[in-house]
């Protein structure tokens with residue numbers, strides 16, 4: 001089972017997440033994708049972060065009728081840093097093949113993440129070009145190290161077994177959408193989800209609406 005992992009705040013999820021995920025699934029030959037709705041990005045301020053239940057529900061809405069599973073599994077794993085999350089997922093699902101997916105805005109910052117080289121050694125990384133960030137990503141400190149592991153999506157898709165480090169850089173039709181723009185237009189987007197508890201389909205845990213971000 002080849003599974004793409006897209007981690008994010010999803011504050012809220014939007015059509016851009018769905019579109020880049022579906023494109024990446026085709027390009028990389030994935031069976032499914034999991035959206036890891038983060039209990040708290042270690043580099044992002046808590047202020048303005050909607051409760052986890054609201055963000056998970058917005059992800060469920062965007063993922064409907066697609067082979068995308070939104071989950072808050074990091075609450076169960078007790079991990080916040082990606083390096084720890086990916087290690088725990090590999091231990092929990094030893095027969096799955098995982099690829100870490102992220103937009104190029106995150107590649108530009110990747111050298112600030114905890115143990116980022118260890119992340120790259122844990123599983124392949126697939127980066128999706130994002131308008132406004134590609135130049136910075138290409139010249140980033142992490143890319144200076146990662147570029148020697150670059151492989152095309154076609155070669156990656158046809159590999160018998162995945163190995164890491166590997167870096168796939170993908171350019172689809174650019175998608176301008178962002179959660180920041182949505183919050184700017186509607187700061188109260190989470191109100192619609194304020195009172196609803198939500199079941200995590202992967203862990204079967206109930207995430208209560210009043211749980212903090």
Ligand SMILES: Nc1ncnc2c1ncn2[C@@H]1O[C@H](COP(=O)(O)OP(=O)(O)OP(=O)(O)O)[C@@H](O)[C@H]1O
Pocket residue numbers: 006007008009010011012016017020101102103104105106128129130131175176177178179180181
């Ligand atoms: N339009 C897009 N094009 C490419 N990648 C995207 C796009 N939107 C989101 N992503 C990627 O999806 C993942 C999750 O994104 P996230 O939940 O942070 O949404 P966001 O729109 O980037 O939010 P914000 O504007 O609050 O930073 C990240 O790896 C991000 O780079």
Ligand SMILES: O=C(O)c1ccc[n+]([C@@H]2O[C@H](COP(=O)([O-])O)[C@@H](O)[C@H]2O)c1
Pocket residue numbers: 006007008009010036038040041042043044080081082083106112113114
């Ligand atoms: O592990 C880290 O140091 C780290 C630093 C910044 C972001 N991340 C992860 O990157 C993903 C994208 O985060 P965000 O909030 O930009 O959507 C999400 O899964 C975060 O947990 C991870």
